[in-house]
Amino acid sequence: MSIKLYAHPFSSYCQKVLIPLYENATPFELRMLGPGDEKVAADFAALWPLKRMPVLVDDRRTVVEATIIIEHLDLHHPGPVRMLPADPRAALDVRMMDRFFDNYVMTPMQRLVVDSMRPPEHRDPYGVAEARALLDTAYGWLDERMAGREWAAGDGFSLADCAAAPSLFYADWAHPIGGAFPNVRAYRARLLARPSFTRAVDEARPYRPLFPLGAPDRD
Numbered sequence: 001m002s003i004k005l006y007a008h009p010f011s012s013y014c015q016k017v018l019i020p021l022y023e024n025a026t027p028f029e030l031r032m033l034g035p036g037d038e039k040v041a042a043d044f045a046a047l048w049p050l051k052r053m054p055v056l057v058d059d060r061r062t063v064v065e066a067t068i069i070i071e072h073l074d075l076h077h078p079g080p081v082r083m084l085p086a087d088p089r090a091a092l093d094v095r096m097m098d099r100f101f102d103n104y105v106m107t108p109m110q111r112l113v114v115d116s117m118r119p120p121e122h123r124d125p126y127g128v129a130e131a132r133a134l135l136d137t138a139y140g141w142l143d144e145r146m147a148g149r150e151w152a153a154g155d156g157f158s159l160a161d162c163a164a165a166p167s168l169f170y171a172d173w174a175h176p177i178g179g180a181f182p183n184v185r186a187y188r189a190r191l192l193a194r195p196s197f198t199r200a201v202d203e204a205r206p207y208r209p210l211f212p213l214g215a216p217d218r219d
């Protein structure tokens, strides 16, 4: 099998890449990154010393960064569900929304999670408050954007929705999307009902006790 994915099912950025793989039933081999497999961990560190997952190896090419992995799959292993529209102008809107979800939803969500894992004397309440404020602003902007829309960009499911699904999934756990943002809540529910993401969420279910802030009893 030519595609190998170094990943863990509970990781948000790994789920981002699992979604298009499942959408298109693309065959791949999962190199599971978890405690206990020193060989996989060593291979991963050698491939990408920054040690951020996912990492994809396609024959001899190593591809890092979830967005670029999805672009790589769309280019080299296209399936029936294209993640980038053929029209470059439409693709730009998809990429813009992909950046929105990574920078303004995933990043502050991760900041909340990482802060909760620090020893108490190294916690950063100011940074946590900043992250919560950024999430509220992002939810507000997205709520207006999603009014009357099914997916984040264009007419169909895309890279932007791959970024949205895990970021909104975990952001809602870390900093709940309140009733003031009904379009964001409805969009998150649509993403959860998408079979590719349902599958990713189900495969990650056994790891929920690992969520440092405590996983809520839902979803």
Ligand SMILES: N[C@@H](CCC(=O)N[C@@H](CS)C(=O)NCC(=O)O)C(=O)O
Pocket: 011, 012, 013, 014, 051, 052, 053, 054, 064, 065, 066, 067
């Ligand atoms: N910019 C990277 C971010 C990847 C990332 O942050 N991955 C997390 C898991 S969701 C990770 O590897 N964390 C391990 C660490 O921080 O040491 C991408 O888009 O792929």
